[in-house]
Amino acid sequence: xxxKFIINQERLKxxxxxxxxxxxxxxxTTRGGGWWHMDVSSRKIWLYGRSIEFGRVTxxxxxxxxxxxxxxxxxxxxxxxxxxxxxxxxxTARVVG
Numbered sequence: 001x002x003x004k005f006i007i008n009q010e011r012l013k014x015x016x017x018x019x020x021x022x023x024x025x026x027x028x029t030t031r032g033g034g035w036w037h038m039d040v041s042s043r044k045i046w047l048y049g050r051s052i053e054f055g056r057v058t059x060x061x062x063x064x065x066x067x068x069x070x071x072x073x074x075x076x077x078x079x080x081x082x083x084x085x086x087x088x089x090x091x092t093a094r095v096v097g
Contacts (some may be wrong), residue, residue: 005047006033007057012047012071020051032057037086038076045073047096048081048089056082059096066097 005014008024008031015023020033033051038044050056059080065071066078079093 003036003038004033004051005036006051006054007031007061007065010065010068010070012062012065014045014072020053027054030054031061035086035089037089043076044079045076046079046081046086046089046093048086048093049084050082063096 001016001018003014004017004020004023005012006020006023008027009029013023014036017023021027024030031054033054034047034049034057037046047057047062062080077095078097080096081089081093083089083092
């Protein structure tokens with residue numbers, strides 16, 4: 001099981017699943033995905049990489065989703081990186097939203 005996210009129905013959805021497709025039932029509105037990492041003590045969530053099934057989320061879309069509050073983590077800061085590896089994403093991510 002892996003920490004994966006998608007944008008579905010204009011909402012950021014995080015889950016621990018084997019494949020991105022298990023996060024939602026209807027993927028007619030899925031607009032990309034990737035991996036996530038959460039640090040509860042610093043209240044930060046890193047979103048990075050891409051979904052093989054749904055592609056990469058654009059930074060513009062992700063920024064809009066987070067600014068509009070379409071997620072379940074209102075007290076967290078979100079960071080985004082196109083890096084495929086967490087170690088790299090932690091170093092290259094920038095704040096979004």
